[in-house]
Every structure is written in structure tokens, then in C-alpha cells.
Amino acid sequence: MNIITYSPAYTIVPTYECFNLCTYCNFRTDPGKSPWLRVAAAANILKQLQTQNVCEILILSGEVHPQSSRRSAWFQQIYDLCKLALTMGFLPHTNAGPLSFEEMQKLKQVNVSMGLMLEQLTPELLKTVHKHAPSKLPAIRLQQLEWAGELQIPFTTGLLLGIGETENNWWETLEAIANFHQRYHHIQEVILQPHSPGNQQSFDAPPFDPNQLPEVICKARQILPSDITIQIPPNLVKDQQLLLACIEAGARDLGGIGPKDEVNPDYPHIQEQELREILQPAGWELVPRLPVYPQFDSWLLEELQLAVKRWRKLTPNPSLCQGKGSRN
Ligand SMILES: O=c1nc2n(C[C@H](O)[C@H](O)[C@H](O)CO)c3cc(O)ccc3cc-2c(=O)[nH]1
Ligand SMILES: C[C@H]1O[C@@H](n2cnc3c(N)ncnc32)[C@H](O)[C@@H]1O
Ligand code: MET
């Protein structure tokens, strides 16, 4: 049977506050306007998850300005939450926006993988959706890909589709990812994320036309090296036939699935059983995976390798354990 993977995940949000104002965002609040998640409160949440088949803790955060006096407390908070999740038996994956080299180096010690979307590399968007979002400077995002490679951090990146870019911009952004991967071999997956309007955003544009997705996936499959998996979010690709068309086109992973999509709260995740029922008649088996792909296990620090080994024993799946079969 052909395999489609997903990661049983729960999202922890250190803070919704963000100094950027991406106009498509439905996540952020203004700086100082929402309390940070306390480690004790996170411990209570995680305790309840210990019996619920959750492996990945996705740490997804709004950002404090790199030059702000609150930056180090913000960073420490994220580090502490990762450490807590790890200690409680989960595998953390952090996406907290651009980090300094030293911050990345520290988070490598408490994450099995990390991520940052490139969105789109075209500078044109700095005049529109990213006009007040300094973190979305293409050069800053590319630098993160390079540092993740230098530090041997298994990395997730991707494109946000339908925010005012051109088709050529898609191929340019995908080619940039392919180039970094050829240098460092560190990209585990690329998310092709259709812009999906929510009720908080100010960007007044239609959703990305889902019928275009299979074509983008197909071309992405040609541009990206074959050891990078293409991920699509099933809650943003509503139509069942379209989801299958995306898979036929080359998508092989459905990302982190949990009780709430914090980025797109207006689009509830389709739960595992329902996904299984869509996929199985078409010949696809839905299989859970860890937030780190097997070919990267040896890059992890010893403590993390041990945690990963425990999970691989718990979910024995020969095709995934050997690092093959999850992406063909
Ligand atoms: O539920 C979501 N998970 C998101 N994830 C989670 C992701 O699916 C998993 O954490 C990875 O596949 C690792 O297992 C992201 C991870 C990244 O590194 C970068 C961007 C995203 C975006 C989302 C998202 O919009 N919604
Ligand atoms: C965490 C990631 O979520 C994506 N993201 C942010 N806002 C939206 C939206 N309205 N629709 C789809 N994806 C979004 C961005 O690509 C960001 O980097
Ligand atoms: C909702 S976005 C969360 C991650 C980070 N702020 C980014 O945009 O990259």
C-alpha cells in the first residue's frame, strides 16, 4: 500500500504577541497585549496529552523584536517550554520566526527539528502584505536556511501561496530551497500552504485557488530533490477529490494534526479517522510519523536521539524506520 504520513501533534503558543504585521495573519496580537504562557500552565496541558497518542509538540510563536530588551526573556521562555516538552516525553519542533545563530544553536539542543516558512522570496511583497513585517525580509529568511544547514538542524520550510506573488515567484522560491538543500542536505519537508482568509486578517484577498494546487505540487516535485517530502495541510484543501489530486501530484505528508490549527483557527483539522476514510479507497494508507525524518536521527544530540529511539520503537513501521517509502 502507498503511504501518506502525518504527525500527531499539539501546538503550544508561548505568546501570540508579534512585532510584525503580516496582513494575512490571524494569529498575532499587539506587543504587550497578551500574557505569555507560563511553564507551569504548559506542564498541565502536557500532562493531559501524555495519554493521548501525541508525539510532536509544535512550539509556534509570535515574535519579540531582536533588539528589544524583552527578547532574551522571550527566548528563554521558548527554550524552557521545549525542555519541558522533552522532559515529559514529547518531541519538540519550534517555529518562532527568525532567530540569531546563537539562538538557533541553543534551540538545537531541545528540538528534534525546526522550521520557518520562506513565504515568497520576491521583494515586491515588502510593499504590500509584508510592508510592516521586518521578519519577512527575504534575505533574513534565506539566512535562516543557511544557518540551519551549518548547524545540521533538520528543517521544515515552505511557501505561502496566494499573497500577491506571481507564478515565477513560486519556482524561484522552490529553486532557492533546492539550492540550499544541495549544499547542506538538511531540508526534510516543504509545506505548500494555500493562503486561507480568516476572520482576523486585514488582507482582503480571495483564498488561493485550490484547483491550482496539484499543478504547483507537480512542478515543485520536479524542482525539489527527491529526498524532500512535500507537505500539504488537509484542513486548507477542503475538497476530498482535490486532496487526492494533490497526492497524485506528489504530496506525501499532511503535517502536524491536532485539536486546533493555531495559524488558521477558522479551518478545523480533519481528524485521523476521517482522513483514513478518504485515503484508503484510493489506495493510500495514513501512517503517523515523528517530527524528525529518520535520515536525520544521527544529527541529533544524544539525549534527543534516545527520545527519538523510544518513539520509533513505539510506532514500528519498517518503511519509515529505514528512511525509505515515505516519499515515493
Ligand atoms: O497546524 C499547523 N502546523 C503547522 N506547522 C507544523 C508542521 O506541520 C509540523 O510541525 C512539521 O511537519 C514537523 O512534523 C508548521 C511547521 C513549520 O515548521 C512551519 C510552518 C508550519 C505551519 C503550520 C500551520 O499553519 N498549521
Ligand atoms: C506559520 C505559517 O503560517 C502561514 N500563514 C499565516 N497566515 C496564514 C493564512 N491566513 N493562511 C494560510 N497560511 C498562513 C505562514 O506561512 C506562516 O509562516
Ligand atoms: C503565525 S506565524 C508563526 C511563526 C512566525 N511568527 C512566522 O511568521 O514565521
Ligand code: SF4
Ligand atoms: S505571520 Fe508570524 S510574523 Fe507575521 S504577524 Fe503573524 S505571527 Fe507575526
